[in-house]
Amino acid sequence: METSIGVGLGEIAVSQNRDQILVAFGLGSCVGIGAYDPKKGIAGLLHAVLPEPLNSTDSESTKYVKNGIYKLMDQMIEMGAAQERLIIRMAGGANMLTSPGLSKTFDIGTRNIAVAERVLQEKKLKVISQSVGGNTGRTFRVYVSDGKMTIRMIGEKETVF
Amino acid sequence: MTELKSLFTEEFVDLLVKISGEGIVNAAKGFAGMIGKELEVKNSSVKLVKLLDISKMLGGPEDETVAIYLKSEGTIAGQMMLVLPFDKAMGIVDQIMGEPIGTTQSLGQMEKSALQELGNITGTYFLNYVADNTGSFVRPTPPAVMVDMCGAILDIVIATAGIENEEVLMFDAEFKQGDLSTDIQFWVIPDPKTIIAYGAK
Numbered sequence: 001m002e003t004s005i006g007v008g009l010g011e012i013a014v015s016q017n018r019d020q021i022l023v024a025f026g027l028g029s030c031v032g033i034g035a036y037d038p039k040k041g042i043a044g045l046l047h048a049v050l051p052e053p054l055n056s057t058d059s060e061s062t063k064y065v066k067n068g069i070y071k072l073m074d075q076m077i078e079m080g081a082a083q084e085r086l087i088i089r090m091a092g093g094a095n096m097l098t099s100p101g102l103s104k105t106f107d108i109g110t111r112n113i114a115v116a117e118r119v120l121q122e123k124k125l126k127v128i129s130q131s132v133g134g135n136t137g138r139t140f141r142v143y144v145s146d147g148k149m150t151i152r153m154i155g156e157k158e159t160v161f
Numbered sequence: 162m163t164e165l166k167s168l169f170t171e172e173f174v175d176l177l178v179k180i181s182g183e184g185i186v187n188a189a190k191g192f193a194g195m196i197g198k199e200l201e202v203k204n205s206s207v208k209l210v211k212l213l214d215i216s217k218m219l220g221g222p223e224d225e226t227v228a229i230y231l232k233s234e235g236t237i238a239g240q241m242m243l244v245l246p247f248d249k250a251m252g253i254v255d256q257i258m259g260e261p262i263g264t265t266q267s268l269g270q271m272e273k274s275a276l277q278e279l280g281n282i283t284g285t286y287f288l289n290y291v292a293d294n295t296g297s298f299v300r301p302t303p304p305a306v307m308v309d310m311c312g313a314i315l316d317i318v319i320a321t322a323g324i325e326n327e328e329v330l331m332f333d334a335e336f337k338q339g340d341l342s343t344d345i346q347f348w349v350i351p352d353p354k355t356i357i358a359y360g361a362k
Contacts, residue, residue: 025222026223028309049319063213097317108321137312138310154310
């Protein structure tokens with residue numbers, strides 16, 4: 001029987017248990033990075049909140065996109081995954097506020113995506129598909145059984161991406 | 162969780178407690194006037210909240226939620242938000258429009274406009290109290306109405322406050338209204354920089 005493992009704000013989950021589904025619920029401006037090694041059947045999911053730290057006191061926190069991606073890779077490799085085999089998919093980074101005068105102040109989503117793309121490129125990790133931007137929240141699921149990754153938006157069905 | 166008394170002077174903590182009580186009651190008066198019904202204010206408080214815990218303060222992160230969001234600008238900046246379940250929001254629109262509960266079935270432009278006005282009035286009533294009691298100059302921005310997953314909406318508060326802070330000061334309360342079964346959350350999160358300027362030890 002499949003079990004959902006919630007991946008909260010600033011958290012990472014890595015699993016090789018085929019009965020598990022890793023889930024980041026309700027991503028708004030946050031970004032989710034899903035990774036899967038098909039040979040070893042190892043899946044991982046990061047739920048990052050902010051692009052980069054402004055000070056050094058918590059620069060190691062996985063709530064930041066860059067540190068989160070690094071730690072996701074570390075944890076997957078530690079479990080036995082190979083970086084060059086990883087299938088990466090990315091979702092989130094919405095701009096939730098569309099009201100005139102407010103939206104530009106809050107464009108954290110776009111910044112999260114930009115940092116994620118830069119860091120993944122630096123790590124030579126190719127993003128196979130993505131569902132990013134817009135003004136809508138998403139729930140991001142990674143199925144450990146086969147590496148399938150899905151998103152669901154409010155009022156819509158879960159779709160593979 | 163950090164205690165307010167460890168960060169702020171005793172006099173300032175007293176002011177924060179007063180605002181969390183009387184200021185929120187004033188905000189509720191604005192809300193009640195808009196819907197033409199009495200409101201009960203429950204569980205009003207002021208506290209320091211760990212940023213990543215904000216997402217756990219409401220129901221499920223996938224729940225369809227409506228938020229009316231505005232900022233305050235001026236000498237005390239901050240964020241204000243009314244958060245309510247989708248069904249409740251439609252009931253509130255019915256009350257603003259003077260229609261029987263159950264009339265509104267979706268939130269179109271007109272319905273969102275009504276909710277914006279509700280946010281505007283509630284926020285203004287709160288800020289008027291703050292301005293009168295602190296001698297500060299504050300004004301609300303135009304409100305935004307969002308309909309989405311609860312978690313996605315809360316990302317706005319978390320991302321905005323979380324750039325520089327691990328904990329934020331929060332005033333919160335529930336507005337309970339007899340005709341409708343669920344509660345409405347009213348949150349105010351002052352910008353830490355302006356708060357510290359006022360009352361840091």
